[in-house]
Amino acid sequence: MSHTFSGGCSCGALRYESVAEPVVAGHCQCRHCQRASGAGHASIIGVHQDALTITGEVKYFDYTADSGNTASNGFCPNCGSNVLGKTSGMPGIMAIKVGSLDDPSWFKPGMTIFAASAQPWDLVDPDLPAFPGMPER
Numbered sequence: 001m002s003h004t005f006s007g008g009c010s011c012g013a014l015r016y017e018s019v020a021e022p023v024v025a026g027h028c029q030c031r032h033c034q035r036a037s038g039a040g041h042a043s044i045i046g047v048h049q050d051a052l053t054i055t056g057e058v059k060y061f062d063y064t065a066d067s068g069n070t071a072s073n074g075f076c077p078n079c080g081s082n083v084l085g086k087t088s089g090m091p092g093i094m095a096i097k098v099g100s101l102d103d104p105s106w107f108k109p110g111m112t113i114f115a116a117s118a119q120p121w122d123l124v125d126p127d128l129p130a131f132p133g134m135p136e137r
C-alpha cells in the first residue's frame with residue numbers, strides 16, 4: 001500500500017491526508033454500512049487518528065453498532081458523502097470509506113466483518129476471512 005494517501009468527499013469541502021499506512025482494511029456488511037452507503041457493504045480502512053489531518057467540516061451521526069459499540073459515521077454536511085467513521089470498539093482509530101480515496105485502487109481488503117447480515121446479491125472475495133460480527137480482539 002502507498003505510504004501516504006489522501007482523499008475527500010464529492011464536493012471537495014471535506015479533505016483528509018494520512019502520513020501512515022492503514023492498520024486495518026476490509027469490508028463491513030452491517031446494516032448501518034448498507035444504509036449509509038446505499039450498497040451491500042462499506043469498504044473501509046482504519047488509520048491512527050494522530051496520523052490523519054482532516055480539513056473542512058465533518059458532521060458525525062452517532063448510533064449503536066450491531067456489536068453494541070457506539071459508532072459514528074462522518075460525512076460532508078454539504079454533499080452528504082460518507083467519508084469517515086469511528087467506533088468505541090477501536091479507540092484512536094479513524095475509519096475511512098475507501099471510495100473517498102483519491103486513488104482507491106491500492107486498497108487490499110483483509111477481511112469481511114458483519115458477514116451475518118450480508119445480502120445474497122453482495123458477493124465479496126470468498127477467500128477473505130469472514131466474521132459474522134466484529135472479530136474477537
Ligand SMILES: [Zn+2]
Binds near residue numbers: 011013077078079081
Ligand atoms: Zn462534500
Ligand SMILES: [Zn+2]
Binds near residue numbers: 114
Ligand atoms: Zn458496518
